[in-house]
Amino acid sequence: ETSPVISVTRHGNNDPASVGEPLRGMEACIGENDELLVKSPGIMLGYWNNHAATSEMIDAEGWLHTGDQARIEAGCIYLTGRIKDILVLSNGEKIPPSDMESAICLDALFEQALVVGEGKPYMGALIVLSSELWFGFAKEQGLDPFAREALQDGGLKKKVSSRVQQQLHDFPGYARIRRVSLMLDPWTVENGLLTPTLKVKRARVLEQFSEQVEALYTQ
Structure with missing residues (x-):
């Protein structure tokens, strides 16, 4: 063009x-x-x-x-x-998520992040945890790092949410992540969730993890 x-x-x-x-x-x-x-x-x-x-x-x-x-x-x-990529919340607030996602991932614990909230009352985030740091972090929380259900632990999610918000402290007041969904398997080119230039395929991630996104607003 x-x-x-x-x-x-x-x-x-x-x-x-x-x-x-x-x-x-x-x-x-x-x-x-x-x-x-x-x-x-x-x-x-x-x-x-x-x-x-x-x-x-x-x-x-x-x-x-x-x-x-x-x-x-x-x-x-x-x-x-x-x-x-702009998210429009149910109250009409327009949120550009990419800068927030970059800021979240400055914490080494967070390998990848996708902020969600289109048409919803608040923002949530899908977060891929660092496989290298997960073992020690889980142990610190008294959790079994080999148990997948550990990712659903309420205390763990509260701790992660606090760290996420620390990364967003310089952002405007709208930049508040209310709930998180955690995972360990990274998004890659091979599994179709990254482009060849390593950008997250937002629509594809939202499609593949639609149940996790919905749970951020229903559970």
């Missing part, structure tokens, strides 16, 4: 956290919900014989809606998430 690049990092201005400055002739701005919008002679004219899809992608002013959330600082673009 953008034929084929929007921005590049340059010698002397190469912040690893940024995707660089827009190319010459490429305009970029931030729209509603922090969406990155771009405009240039290089973007597509539209989808062949599909006006409806074209109008969803390119607005009346010619801005192409990338679907990426971003911020622009000192002329450089910083990607922060995807619009489609």
